[in-house]
Every structure is written in structure tokens, then in C-alpha cells.
Amino acid sequence: MSAHVRSEQCLHAQRCVQEYVDRTLPAEQVAIVDQHLAVCPCCVKCYGLEVGVRSVMRKACDEPCPDALRAELRRICDDCDCE
Amino acid sequence: MADETAEAPVTDPARLVFDEQALALADDVWRVARRLTRDPQAAEDLMQEAYTRAFRSWKQYTPGTNLRAWLLRIVHNLAIDNARKQQRQPEQLGLEADDYYLYDRLGGPTVADVDRLVERLSPGPVLEALGQLSLPFREVVVLVDLGDLSYQEAADVLEIPVGTVMSRLHRGRRVLKKALADHAGGETA
Incomplete structure (x- = not known):
């Protein structure tokens, strides 16, 4: 199936991909991952796909609140007399 | 009772600020509500319920904290309640795809x-x-x-x-x- 050789560094990069992409990975870990990505095109692609799936989802879900509903929310707001 | 005879209702300025900030987040809350429900109508119902609850309990919101998170918590609680009412069987996640x-x-x-x-x-x-x-x-x-x-x-x-x-x-x-x-x-x- 796959010709990809999964080295220790690759496995480490995969474990970090979520936090890396979400920018919650500690800086020293980011440095280690960056070093690996510089020499491993395969992991670069995996990271690209990780970002890609998110951008596709965000694009797909980027629909604004319908105008009629927005007006209804405003009405609910105005009708609510609780102080 | 005495309040009802007051000449004009005086609205707390903090309430007005809350209202505008909450309404300005309608797109953000909608994006989430829409994906927690099965269809647009259910999402609209969820939004209306959530905003009704938000306006009623606005004093529980602490100014300066993340209002989006506060609103989404209400949406979450309502979505959970609705799911319980419908007694949906929890679906299986289904698979364990490899990272590669x-x-x-x-x-x-x-x-x-x-x-x-x-x-x-x-x-x-x-x-x-x-x-x-x-x-x-x-x-x-x-x-x-x-x-x-x-x-x-x-x-x-x-x-x-x-x-x-x-x-x-x-x-x-x-x-x-x-x-x-x-x-x-x-x-x-």
C-alpha cells in the first residue's frame, strides 16, 4: 500500500499535527517539528491535508445567519423585558 | 406592580451593550447551531431558544469574558436537551482511520x-x-x-x-x- 517510511520523527510529527495546526504546541516542540518538516516532504503533505480538511469544512459551513432569523432574534430581544 | 405605571421603561445601559454584542454574534452562533442540528428549521428553533435564554439570563454573563463562548454554552445545553428528548441512540464513531x-x-x-x-x-x-x-x-x-x-x-x-x-x-x-x-x-x- 504505502511506500512511506514512518520514522520516529515522522511519528512524532504526526502526534503533534493537531496542536501544531491549532497553534497550541509549545514553541520548543514547534521547532522540532519544523526541523523535521524541512526534510520530510511526506509529512509536509500530511500537514497540508490537515489544514486542507479544515479549510474545506470552514468554507462549506460559512453560511450567514438568515435575515428573517436575524430579525426574529431582534424581536425576541426587544420583547424580553427582563432587567 | 408599581413598575407597570412608570412612564417609560428605563433600560439598563449594560443590557443594551449586551444585546448588541449578542446580536452581532448571530453569524458565529448560527454556524455552530446549524451543524448541531439536522436541518435549517431545527437550527432556527435552536437559535431562537438560545437567544431567548440568553436575553433572559444576560446578568449571568460577566462582561469582558468571551461572549461567544457564553452563547455557545447555551446552544450546547439546549442541543443536548433536544437530543435527550428525541432519545437518539448515540451513533458510533465507526472507524479508526490511520493518520496516514x-x-x-x-x-x-x-x-x-x-x-x-x-x-x-x-x-x-x-x-x-x-x-x-x-x-x-x-x-x-x-x-x-x-x-x-x-x-x-x-x-x-x-x-x-x-x-x-x-x-x-x-x-x-x-x-x-x-x-x-x-x-x-x-x-x-
């Missing part, structure tokens, strides 16, 4: 291939896969990826540990990646 599944499925794409793939991907399969995730997984993906909450904020909203947020996020996204891979693989085959 997408990569393997696409036969080792180049970086340029990845960019092209992302451009070409239709949203349908992702939305479908998202809709099929069981609620606990879908909520985490939706709150973090669409609601822009941090791990900690999502953990607070859902009242689960941060570690659970991270593992659910990881597994939920994996399912979405698999859906994309199956779709993309089918197209290129």
Missing part, C-alpha cells in the same frame, strides 16, 4: 497536488461526514473549528477535561479526513 489514511488513499500526492485537491474538494462529503459524527465528537469539532473556541473554552462549555476535547477533536477530524479521502480517491481513480 488520506495520504495513502491518494497514493502519495505532491504538495501541489494537495493544494489542487483542497481547491477542488466539494463540501458535500465533509458536511455529510460531519453530520454523521455522534454529537459528542461533532460538538467538539464544531466548537473549535467553526466556533473558534480554544481547547480550554470548549472544555469549559462542554464541562469535560481539555484532554478529552483534544482526543475527540483528533478522532472527529480523522473521520472527516477519511470522508474526504474516499471522495477524492474516487474522483482520481
Whole structure:
């Protein structure tokens, strides 16, 4: 199936991909991952796909609140007399 | 009783600020509500319920804290209540895709291939896969990826540990990646 050789560094990069992409990975870990990505095109692609799936989802879900509903929310707001 | 005879209702200025800020977040809250419900009508109902509750309990909001997270917590609680009422059986997550599944499925794409793939991907399969995730997984993906909450904020909203947020996020996204891979693989085959 796959010709990809999964080295220790690759496995480490995969474990970090979520936090890396979400920018919650500690800086020293980011440095280690960056070093690996510089020499491993395969992991670069995996990271690209990780970002890609998110951008596709965000694009797909980027629909604004319908105008009629927005007006209804405003009405609910105005009708609510609780102080 | 005496209040009813007052000449004009005096609205707390803080309430007005809250109202405008909450209404300004309607798009953000909608994005989340829409993905936690099965259809647009259910999403509209959820929004109306959530905003009604928000306006009624606005004093419980602490100014300066994340209002989006506060609103999404209300949406979450209502979505959970509704799911309980419908007594939906918790769906299975279904699969344990390997982290390299997408990569393997696409036969080792180049970086340029990845960019092209992302451009070409239709949203349908992702939305479908998202809709099929069981609620606990879908909520985490939706709150973090669409609601822009941090791990900690999502953990607070859902009242689960941060570690659970991270593992659910990881597994939920994996399912979405698999859906994309199956779709993309089918197209290129």
C-alpha cells in the first residue's frame, strides 16, 4: 500500500499535527517539528491535508445567519423585558 | 406592580451593550447551531431558544469574558436537551482511520497536488461526514473549528477535561479526513 517510511520523527510529527495546526504546541516542540518538516516532504503533505480538511469544512459551513432569523432574534430581544 | 405605571421603561445601559454584542454574534452562533442540528428549521428553533435564554439570563454573563463562548454554552445545553428528548441512540464513531489514511488513499500526492485537491474538494462529503459524527465528537469539532473556541473554552462549555476535547477533536477530524479521502480517491481513480 504505502511506500512511506514512518520514522520516529515522522511519528512524532504526526502526534503533534493537531496542536501544531491549532497553534497550541509549545514553541520548543514547534521547532522540532519544523526541523523535521524541512526534510520530510511526506509529512509536509500530511500537514497540508490537515489544514486542507479544515479549510474545506470552514468554507462549506460559512453560511450567514438568515435575515428573517436575524430579525426574529431582534424581536425576541426587544420583547424580553427582563432587567 | 408599581413598575407597570412608570412612564417609560428605563433600560439598563449594560443590557443594551449586551444585546448588541449578542446580536452581532448571530453569524458565529448560527454556524455552530446549524451543524448541531439536522436541518435549517431545527437550527432556527435552536437559535431562537438560545437567544431567548440568553436575553433572559444576560446578568449571568460577566462582561469582558468571551461572549461567544457564553452563547455557545447555551446552544450546547439546549442541543443536548433536544437530543435527550428525541432519545437518539448515540451513533458510533465507526472507524479508526490511520493518520496516514488520506495520504495513502491518494497514493502519495505532491504538495501541489494537495493544494489542487483542497481547491477542488466539494463540501458535500465533509458536511455529510460531519453530520454523521455522534454529537459528542461533532460538538467538539464544531466548537473549535467553526466556533473558534480554544481547547480550554470548549472544555469549559462542554464541562469535560481539555484532554478529552483534544482526543475527540483528533478522532472527529480523522473521520472527516477519511470522508474526504474516499471522495477524492474516487474522483482520481
